[in-house]
Amino acid sequence: MAQLWGGRFTKETDRDVYLFNASIGFDKRLYVQDIEGSIAHAIMLEKQGILTLEEKDAIVKGLTTIREQLENGSLEITDKYEDIHSFVEANLTEMIGDAGKKLHTGRSRNDQVALDMKLYVRSQVSEIEELLCSFQKILLRIMEENLETYMPGFTHLQKAQPVTLAHHMGAYFEMLRRDRSRLNDIYVRMNTCPLGAGALAGTTYPLDRAYTASQLGFEGPTLNSMDSVSDRDYVIELLSALSTIMMHLSRFSEEVIIWNSNEYGFVEIDDAFSTGSSIMPQKKNPDIAELVRGKTGRVYGHLVAMLTTMKGLPLAYNKDMQEDKEGTFDAIDTVKECVSMFMQMVDTMKFRKDVMARSAMMGFTNATDAADYLVKHGVPFRDAHGIIGRLVLTCIEKGKSIEEMSLEELKEISEVFDADIYEAVSLKTCVERRLTTGAPGIAVMKEVIAEYKKYLNV
Ligand code: ARG
Numbered sequence: 001m002a003q004l005w006g007g008r009f010t011k012e013t014d015r016d017v018y019l020f021n022a023s024i025g026f027d028k029r030l031y032v033q034d035i036e037g038s039i040a041h042a043i044m045l046e047k048q049g050i051l052t053l054e055e056k057d058a059i060v061k062g063l064t065t066i067r068e069q070l071e072n073g074s075l076e077i078t079d080k081y082e083d084i085h086s087f088v089e090a091n092l093t094e095m096i097g098d099a100g101k102k103l104h105t106g107r108s109r110n111d112q113v114a115l116d117m118k119l120y121v122r123s124q125v126s127e128i129e130e131l132l133c134s135f136q137k138i139l140l141r142i143m144e145e146n147l148e149t150y151m152p153g154f155t156h157l158q159k160a161q162p163v164t165l166a167h168h169m170g171a172y173f174e175m176l177r178r179d180r181s182r183l184n185d186i187y188v189r190m191n192t193c194p195l196g197a198g199a200l201a202g203t204t205y206p207l208d209r210a211y212t213a214s215q216l217g218f219e220g221p222t223l224n225s226m227d228s229v230s231d232r233d234y235v236i237e238l239l240s241a242l243s244t245i246m247m248h249l250s251r252f253s254e255e256v257i258i259w260n261s262n263e264y265g266f267v268e269i270d271d272a273f274s275t276g277s278s279i280m281p282q283k284k285n286p287d288i289a290e291l292v293r294g295k296t297g298r299v300y301g302h303l304v305a306m307l308t309t310m311k312g313l314p315l316a317y318n319k320d321m322q323e324d325k326e327g328t329f330d331a332i333d334t335v336k337e338c339v340s341m342f343m344q345m346v347d348t349m350k351f352r353k354d355v356m357a358r359s360a361m362m363g364f365t366n367a368t369d370a371a372d373y374l375v376k377h378g379v380p381f382r383d384a385h386g387i388i389g390r391l392v393l394t395c396i397e398k399g400k401s402i403e404e405m406s407l408e409e410l411k412e413i414s415e416v417f418d419a420d421i422y423e424a425v426s427l428k429t430c431v432e433r434r435l436t437t438g439a440p441g442i443a444v445m446k447e448v449i450a451e452y453k454k455y456l457n458v
Helices: 014-023 024-047 055-071 084-096 098-102 109-145 165-190 211-213 225-230 233-258 287-310 319-348 351-363 367-376 380-397 407-411 427-432 444-455
Strands: 149-153 156-162
Touching: 014 084, 014 149, 024 055, 024 084, 024 109, 024 444, 055 084, 055 319, 055 427, 084 098, 109 156, 109 165, 109 225, 109 233, 149 211, 149 351, 156 165, 156 319, 156 351, 156 444, 165 233, 165 444, 225 233, 225 319, 233 287, 233 319, 367 380, 380 407, 427 444
Parallel strands: none
Antiparallel strands: 149 156
């Protein structure tokens, strides 16, 4: 046990208490941020005349060496220290002597940990945002290749109107666009530097907080020291954005699972991205999609846990806040892994265009267009709706689709039908006539794709 705070105690900490209190087991992943923040702090302290040039140089060199040693494996983080801050400071002091003990001047672990966590969250926001961008590129490729791949669009999971695979994938592209913009919003809102807030009330040393902030790429320093050390909104916002990403992935997963079922057969998941059964030799299971759907629950869980942890905390820092890390780290790891696996699965998935088109044809997805045909020939829409309803009933009785009915059979239902009905209700016509912005018609889809290309810079 090596602690930063033994002075006012007459007894050693109980071993179990020490372990219960310690966070090194998980905050060790913040070593990069902890060292980066300490270097900026030391440079600022020297600029302000609080450290000498020699002390600052020794500290910067020492911290850089510690980072290198951690990276090349010659130094290991062990639970001998309470947290990553103690570990770094103790190793620095061991390496450079007394100058190491001056690093913590004008700083508390409260503003230090707030900074470390902000730096970490900020970097992860960017990484996840980039990952989503790669996923969008895959979706865009599928869209471009499938402008004329007809499939049924569903409402209530019942076939509704024909769309294209490009159009369907475009819906997910839009979800990811909002996800990315949410992440960007978080970045902008959280980008103020808490370092210099001290334990809660600032410090009497003449710190230049703006200088520290600018060294670390922040917009500027935070403006209330109590809030600086007790704010975890950015963690909650991240967990909320990650939950929404998982919700989107989970909906997509659900569709892949349905499409991959024997009954639908719309897609075939690549062998490399599916799994078998230990007993049923015929099985090829969509495990990745199921796992992504399943892992959504734990990311939601971390969001609710953090909201609950924070809800009763008086200002300013409380140890409860140490609980921000494990859940956030797990949520970040989970989302990155899920996005990466899922997009590779989608990238290699085969779409069975013939099955999709046949499904669109057999489900009366052109019934609205058949009604519109009658409307164009002077029948009021409400009457047309009734006529086509009766037509569908007859088709079901005869086991035929609308376009498989002969003109005679159609005329029995309504005299208005003529030979041009077949063209009017073909999948191609149904889709291509839908030309309102955002609809599946090829001409408008091409415009949307051009927008997406601009947005992705491709
Ligand atoms: N391990 C602590 C955390 O993660 C660091 C801050 C400790 N501050 C304190 N006053 N005990 O929140």
